[in-house]
Amino acid sequence: MLNVFVTYTDKKREELNDLLSLSLSMELDVPADSLTLTVPYADRLADADYITVQEDGETVFYGQTDEIAAFLTAQSRVTRITARSLAGALLDNEAEPLMYTNPSSALMFERHLRPFGVEVYDTERHPYYGTLRIDKGMSHWQVLANYCMNRYGSVPRIEGRRAYLKGYFPEGEVAFGEKGIVCTEAREYRRRHKLISDVRLRLNRENGYNAGMVNSDPDAAFIRRVRYVNAVSGSATPETARRLLRASCRAAYQLRLRCPGLHVQALGKRASFDGKTGLRVSGVRFSLSEQGAYTDVTLRKDDV
Numbered sequence: 001m002l003n004v005f006v007t008y009t010d011k012k013r014e015e016l017n018d019l020l021s022l023s024l025s026m027e028l029d030v031p032a033d034s035l036t037l038t039v040p041y042a043d044r045l046a047d048a049d050y051i052t053v054q055e056d057g058e059t060v061f062y063g064q065t066d067e068i069a070a071f072l073t074a075q076s077r078v079t080r081i082t083a084r085s086l087a088g089a090l091l092d093n094e095a096e097p098l099m100y101t102n103p104s105s106a107l108m109f110e111r112h113l114r115p116f117g118v119e120v121y122d123t124e125r126h127p128y129y130g131t132l133r134i135d136k137g138m139s140h141w142q143v144l145a146n147y148c149m150n151r152y153g154s155v156p157r158i159e160g161r162r163a164y165l166k167g168y169f170p171e172g173e174v175a176f177g178e179k180g181i182v183c184t185e186a187r188e189y190r191r192r193h194k195l196i197s198d199v200r201l202r203l204n205r206e207n208g209y210n211a212g213m214v215n216s217d218p219d220a221a222f223i224r225r226v227r228y229v230n231a232v233s234g235s236a237t238p239e240t241a242r243r244l245l246r247a248s249c250r251a252a253y254q255l256r257l258r259c260p261g262l263h264v265q266a267l268g269k270r271a272s273f274d275g276k277t278g279l280r281v282s283g284v285r286f287s288l289s290e291q292g293a294y295t296d297v298t299l300r301k302d303d304v
Contacts, residue, residue: 002262002288003057004037006081007050019288020078024053024061026267027283027298028157028168031141032087035061041070041077051083060264062160063088064117087158089116090141100132105165108147112140113163120162153239157268174266174281176257176297177274181266184294185258186273195220196248199241202230213241217249217301246303255279255299262286263295271299278302 004016020038035051048068053061063085071078095112104127113121128151134143144165148156154167176183197220200209209228225248229241255273264284271279283298 001056003054005052005054006045006048007052008044008047009049010047020290022053022286022288024264024286025283026061026264026285028155028268029282031091031145031158033061033063033085035063035083036080038078038080041072041079045079045081046070048081051081055262055265058265059160061085085158086117086161087141090144090158091139093140095134095138095140095143097134097136097138099134102127102129103132103147104128108144108165109163112144116140118158118161118163122163122165153243168268170268173270173272174263175272176259176299177272179274180272181259181263183257183259183273187256189254189256190219191252191254192219192223193225194248194251195223195225196227196245197223197225198227199244200226200228201238201241202228202232203238205232213238213245215245215249217245217252219249219252249303250282250300253301257297257299259295259297261293261295263297266297270302273299 004019004022005013006016007013016037016039018040020040022035022037024033024035026033035053037051039045046068048065050062050064052059063083065081065083066088067082069080071080090112093116100107105122105124109118109121128147130150132143132147132150144156148154148165152166157164157168159168174180195217196215198212198214201211201213202209203211227244229236229244231237231240257273264286266281267284269281271281273279278301279299280302281297282300285296287294
């Protein structure tokens with residue numbers, strides 16, 4: 001069962017009934033989840049602050065309102081509310097320019113997460129040994145993402161009030177198709193132009209780009225698309241080349257499914273579709289309207 005709650009600026013909370021429409025979009029590669037909902041007009045909604053969406057009592061979205069729009073005509077009176085998850089505040093706020101030396105997860109939490117409502121994070125006993133520079137104009141999200149990439153080689157994610165610093169890989173596997181969640185539509189995309197065939201590496205100042213890494217994905221066997229990484233510059237390493245290759249393989253294959261009902265909790269899980277394995281749910285978009293409820297699910301190759 002789907003329930004939507006609004007918390008007002010005076011901290012009072014109530015459930016929103018009579019939903020006219022709702023759209024919830026979540027992607028692994030997009031920092032902030034986004035929500036749009038439409039309900040019958042009420043003066044009180046002008047003070048809406050936070051929105052919580054729950055499925056069977058479990059929170060699937062928590063975020064602050066971005067826009068509250070009232071549409072008043074002779075035929076209808078409705079309010080449309082858009083909101084983003086807590087990562088939206090990290091994107092919108094600029095971090096103080098400075099240099100961290102041996103920063104810890106606790107420090108990152110206190111400086112870049114707690115001020116924006118995050119309450120839980122992945123803890124560590126030891127700091128990251130190195131420096132982390134915050135340039136003028138960098139957002140709190142950029143700072144956090146740089147820290148997580150340097151320390152864990154992963155992209156952080158904020159779910160509800162929790163931050164996953166070591167990457168977001170929920171347990172379990174979800175099956176779609178005949179032996180799993182019913183799908184009314186499936187579209188497969190093989191985007192060969194996204195594939196990188198190999199990356200040339202410069203490992204020292206004396207020699208040129210005489211080292212390299214080749215994409216082992218069979219889909220890249222007949223593709224020639226080369227990139228160059230200067231591992232001497234200090235801003236790149238051989239791991240940068242590996243990430244480029246992995247990212248190209250993820251972007252090159254997509255399987256898009258439409259499934260009746262709410263399935264946003266499949267995000268990030270390993271997946272299969274009619275016997276095809278080695279996939280991961282990279283995006284979900286739930287839509288509720290008078291036409292019904294369905295979830296558009298995007299699967300990509302799993303490189304974890």
